[in-house]
Amino acid sequence: MEDGFVQIDTVAEYQRRSKLASKYGYPFVVMTALSVIGLIVLMNVDSIDPVMRGNLFFAAVFGVFLSMIVFFLIQSKYNRCPNCEQTPITSRGAELDPAACPKCGARLRPY
Numbered sequence: 001m002e003d004g005f006v007q008i009d010t011v012a013e014y015q016r017r018s019k020l021a022s023k024y025g026y027p028f029v030v031m032t033a034l035s036v037i038g039l040i041v042l043m044n045v046d047s048i049d050p051v052m053r054g055n056l057f058f059a060a061v062f063g064v065f066l067s068m069i070v071f072f073l074i075q076s077k078y079n080r081c082p083n084c085e086q087t088p089i090t091s092r093g094a095e096l097d098p099a100a101c102p103k104c105g106a107r108l109r110p111y
């Protein structure tokens, strides 16, 4: 019974953290998407000054990388297992909603 209580706590706490990670990470997902759209538009527009095009291209690539880096920093800050404080990333990569922590096995999602 006590064990059950501990598990429910890690679930509730992880769900809370994961919501925060999504809330703060969301604007940077949008920013990444907008930068990628900007890049695609740039590659399909011919009537643009080559120097201007180069600058915009650089800005869009920079935007993609910067927003992705900030997104992953936010994920690693908030998206942590409440039991062992590790980011629950498996060898196959990050799972959006892992059932249990791959590092310590603590339950992170309700049944």
Ligand SMILES: [Zn+2]
Binding pocket: 081, 082, 083, 084, 085, 086, 101, 102, 103, 104, 105, 106
């Ligand atoms: Zn853990």
